[in-house]
Amino acid sequence: MKIQRIIPALLLAPLSLTSLLSCNGTSVDTIKAMESNYDNHNKTIELIGEFDAPSFTFSSGKSKTMAMNFVVKPHAISSEKFTAFSVILPVGTENNSVLFELPADQKNYTLKNFHVIDKNGEKTNLDTHTTFKMTGTVHYNELEKPEAERDKTNFNYKITDVTFEKD
Template sequence: MKTKHLISTSLLVSSAIALFTSCNGSSVDTVKAIESNYDNQNKTITLTGEFDAPSFTFSSGKSKTMAMNFVVKSHAFSSEKFTAFSVILPVGTEKNNVLFEIPADQKNYTLKNFYVFDDKGEKINLDSHTTFKMKGTVHYSEMEKPENEREKDNFSYKITDVRFVKD
């Protein structure tokens, strides 16, 4: 009887350890770093999380790209979220693209109006809250200016050349 209890407890502890060691702390650390220093300029970063709708979008249909948000958490049960803004995705139905579909008479949009096409070409509605592993290159706007004109605390960035796959 003690052996069964010990085995059950060991399995439970092992499962908990596996769950928490698969945490996403490195994605949180990466988002914090890109928002606080220029160390990631022109570097490829990897994040694990969910795409989120941008806070503003154009509905003209003429834009070839859209700046999406990408939300990461330290672990699955965390309520604390960190957002990578300006994840630039091409608009369309190709791999690693985003599609925004909203009826002409609808004024507000939700996640149901957004789809992404992953690295395999699968169309995924953002309302499904699918977790993705995303890679992209960080570019800071201040780094485009001459060094003597840069603001030391403006860490506005864009993440381009984005590739992602369901995690």
């Protein structure tokens, strides 16, 4: 009787592990491609991961956008991370935006100071490490220069027209 239960469990274990390990490879591949070629220029991409605070923030309250980071992992139990930089979000309380709240007496910011409002209007604090499905259009700064002046190894990009929702 126990053998009848063990055999199916042994067969299902590798399948479960395989599906867990390959759950986010497409997002990782997309980021790797964005950092190594211009194939995604002016194309809409989709990534699954979580928003992270930018490396720095604006110094005045007049900025209308903020370049956020978006972190993806190859799979749920991985410590390896890939980051899409310059995910441009409007600052405010509208859908698909970021809200940065830093008390006047606080000098350093943490994830607790950032909230994102998804396409459904749901406000989420970044400190919860929520997974989102994000889409946006990739633009390479280098391709805006005349062809003779381009550095073919510079793959700096920005992602605009961003929409996102909880995954």
